[in-house]
Amino acid sequence: MAAVFSFSWPVKTVVLSADAPRRSLPSMNRVLRDELRALWTEPRAPDAPVRVWRDWLLLAAGLLATALEGVFRAEVTWRPFSVLVTVGLCLTTLWRRTRPLEMVLLAFGGGIVLALIDLAAGHARPIGLYAGSVILVLVYALTRWGSGRDIVLGSAVVLALFALSTVLERGPVSDVVGGLSVLTFPGALGAMVRLRSTSRRRELETMRARERESLARELHDTVAHHVSSIVVRAQAGRVLAGADPTSAVQSLAGVEEEGARTLEAMRAMVTALREDGAGVDLAPLPAVADLRRLAGERGSGPPVDLHVEGTVETLPAPIASAVFRIVQESVTNATRHATGATVIRVDVAAGESRVRVDVRDDGKPASGGPDVAAVAGEDLGRRAGRGGYGLRGLRERAALLGGTLRAGPRAGGGWLVEAELPRDGVPQRRDGQEREGQQRDGQNRNGGQTGHGREY
Template sequence: MLRDDLRTLWTEPRPPDAPARVWRDWVLLAAGLGGVVLEATLRENVVWRPVAVVFTVWLCLLPLWRRTRPLAMVTLAFGSVILLQVASLVAAPREPVGLYTGAVVLVLVYALPRWGSGREIVLGVTVVLAAAALCSVTDETPVVENLVGFVFLLLPGVFGAAVRFWVTARERQLEQVRSREREQLARELHDTVAHHVSAMVIIAQAGRVLAGADPSAAVEALEGVEEEGARTLEEMRAMVAALRDRGAGAELAPPAGVADLERLVRTPGGRLKVDLGLDGELDSLPPALDAAVYRIVQESVTNAMRHAVTATEVLVRVTAERHKVRVSVRDNGQRTGRGRDGYGLAGLRERAALLGGELQAGPGADQGWHVEAELPRGRTESGAHPRPRR
């Protein structure tokens, strides 16, 4: 078991999309260089002052690459510490060499497990422990102080590992939400199309019965419609079966849509008044778009019921335009917590993106929480031409 855990750690890849530099890096650099200037100017008992200043400036520069090159920066920083410690052993100064600002290396210890691969973490921790062990052996400090120093040195690394675990867990949950949303969308598409294809098969079967006295060409055509419809239904069921949960039913019924919004907002038990407004041609929306509008309103109203403090009303507006449908859900309450998007909103964004639209959610300018979605009526509607009826 331990061997498997170590092998998993060793093969762990780096987190994706690590930022090269952000504004905090320049603030950290300015603070470090400012600390070097103040300490070198005001401190009197600095051993090897020029060496200590150059060494600390070097340490302040290394965090600029801590996310993209975590192992290299840790090796350069703590390798320099080892070289300086060996030099101080040879020259035997009365006091340790260096400035207190050199504590900036703790940022590199944090960045190693946060942004490094498993292999980089193992090698980097080895370098850090080697430098700490050399300093503990050569410095005449009590054992308790050495232990406290070890803990203080490794604590940022523990924080970095914890942050990485939290971010990874949240990304995994978000991916599960997106996967469930794709599955639900695929199921809705399947059920809607299967509903119509089943009707086509039934009509074709009836046509065969009624066309018994007609020419054989009509019978063959009806047989072709029946065969093609049955094959399409079978292939679609097989394709989507892998996306369904094993316990899911196979009922063929169109999903809820705009027509069900009246029933949704009038569901008894809600503590908020829901003002629903529908505008435009909403009766002939594509099935996937129809279901997406319903899901956006359903999730947004549910979130308002749960999280909107002191809210009394939720305004829901669905507007159909020529090429797109706009959905707006706004409440007049106050939001609790930090206002971070939940997994439900992540699923709605995934659904909107799959349909070629976009969804935005956030606090309003004055009060409440706003959800705004814009969905196209069809990805190829503008370039499509109606087929003439025969």
């Protein structure tokens, strides 16, 4: 029977058979070379937090263990020097995310130097303390936050120290296997967390692309409506120019007004770019007036108490459509996930410059739902689940229009979604605005940490 060997890589799986022609070997080498090149050029993981409170807790625990071991442990080689070295190893954990390769080279490269000193001096016990094992978190940080180049070079140094220690100690095979397992586990865990974070980030990018696609469709419909009106008014003005100049001037004024509205709508959604050139069917955009139909057509779930204040009929199409979508998504979420809710209150207030939307319920949180998902430690709140990014998409839409959207538990019970949009719908994108919104929405139901606070 032919022997078969399988090599699994992150992107491809190559299967070799003992009966395969020798011409397959160059192809395998080419595939392996391409995969290694891809690993080498892999960029660093984005959004690595500099320091969080757990870093100081880890440092304090390491220093405390170092002090206790330095005082109470017997037979420590070069005790003052070993304590000093271990303190330095504990300090390297503070820069493990921002400088993963440098910290690995410093800690494990220094371990190689100490091993050679032990060999030259003939020490019965190696220099250092057991508390120095804190550097295992550096291996995790290397694969979690480092670039492909960092991972390759850092892993080489880590394995070099392990190989040197194995040769010098000459322990049984079981100790070698156990030590290798302990050393590789943090690296494997870091790679797994990184892969999951990358997958979730790609899902978010897909969600944002779909939301921008929806905005682009609405832009298409809005512009088509206004341009059609402009053409009709322009034709009427040309016909009336000779017989009734006054009516012709009125038609030109209408053309000017429609053109201004078209530019306003395009300015509000100019950042929504389509990725394909497929045509779309024209359809009327949902508006604030459709909210009454939305509230009245509900066949099940708690009733919707709708309150609309201000002049909403003159809202620009992008803003009116965004208000409708926010209310629609929020009401759907409350119906699905607010256990025991008796009413869903919707307040829409249109002022002179801002439009405010509040959707709240008085229910209790369900165990989970498809609407809100955790990504790289972020959590929009109680409705966490696998499938949906509804609130994230709405927040993206609000940001594109220059507004904000927040979702979270109410102090007196229930859930609240509140949004504020500029009445003119002109984008006001500022650096850091989206990240601030993510950190605000990243607080959990118990007032927990923001998204960055959960990154290790």
